Amino acid sequence: MGSVCISMNGKMLYSHTTGYSSMEGTHAVSANENTKYRIASITKMFTAAIIFQLIQEGKLDYSNTLDQFLPGLPGASKITIAMMMSHRSGLHNILDDPDYPNWKSQPKTKEEVLKMINRYPLDFAPDSKAAYSNTNYILLGYIIEEKCGKPYSEKQVEADMSILAGAGALLSTPDDLNKFIQGLYAHKLFKSRYLLHMQSITDGFGMGMTEFxxxxxKAYGHTGSIDGFNSQLEYFPDDKLAIAYCSNGLSIPIADVLNEVHSIVYQALEEYK
Structure with missing residues (x-):
């Protein structure tokens, strides 16, 4: 079940939805093009984009250290904005907490989340290597809230959005995801040099992006997975091609679905040429 949207040069080529937006016993509501899905870690792309906007506006700098915003956390005086964006901070991923399944549905205040983060020492010295950690983007979300004066999260039923914040709190549609990533590559959100930082891959990670x-x-974007929702957003710069897929129920891996989508799209493009 899910929705796919394919766009090129800023125009939608194809959109299709299958399955249901909700199922309760014998009652089911069919999904449509307006159905919103939890996009999980694709949220990190939005978080990175907002950080770049704040940098462009002179409100933040890559070299700002974590202790300037959230003092007292492990290694905060040595961890920079740039390190968190590139997963090079060494901050432990609190979603790896063994008790996460027991507390993930419980709303948490910012102070409670910070207390959980503070339980763990750094996994490695800041900037010595890269390792994926949701903690980085949770904290970046807090920094955004402070600078913008607006809350990042909306409450949800499963993993509560007060926990995930800038690491995975958003809901969206494939069409809106495509509009977002096309806006990035059309330099509508910030100057081109920031996009280069975003898609510069070191040790497997860019700043809010990964490479496919x-x-x-070659494409750039992000994947997302949480509580039965799976999503992937990709942009192929050479072809100005955007593909977004969001699902709330899979029987085969999302990578296999997208491999077939890519095959069909590029075969069609070759035939068109």
Whole structure:
């Protein structure tokens, strides 16, 4: 079940939805093009984009250290904005907490989340290597809230959004995801140099983006997975092609679905040429 949207040069080529937006016993509501899905870690792309906007506006700098905003956390005086964006901070991923399944549905205040983060020492010295950690983007979300004066999260039923914040709190549609990533690459959100930082991959991570390689085709974007929701957003710069897929129920891996989508799209493009 889910929705897919394919766009090129800023125009939608194809959109399709299958399955249900909700199922309760014998009652089911069909999904449509307006159905919103939890996009989980694709949220990190939005968080990174807002950080770049704040940097462009002179309200933040790559070299700002975590202790300037959230003092007292492990290694805070040595961890910079840039390190958190690139997963190079060493901050432990609190979603790896063994008790996470027991407390993930419980709303948490910012202070409670910070207390949980403070339980764990750094996994490694800041900037010595890279390791994926949701904690980085949770904290970046807090920094955004402070600078913008607006809350990032909306409460949800499963993993509560007060926990995930800038790491995975958003809901969206594939069409809106495509509009977002096309806006990034059209330099509508910030100057081109910030996009270069965003997609510069070191040790497997960019700043809010990862890289996907399909044969001779290369894309940038992010994946997301939480509580039965799976999503992926990709942009192929050479072809100005955006593909977004969001699902709330899979019987085969999302990578297999997208491999078939890529095959069909590029076969069609070759035939068109």
């Amino acid at each position: 390689v399909y044969g001779e085709h």
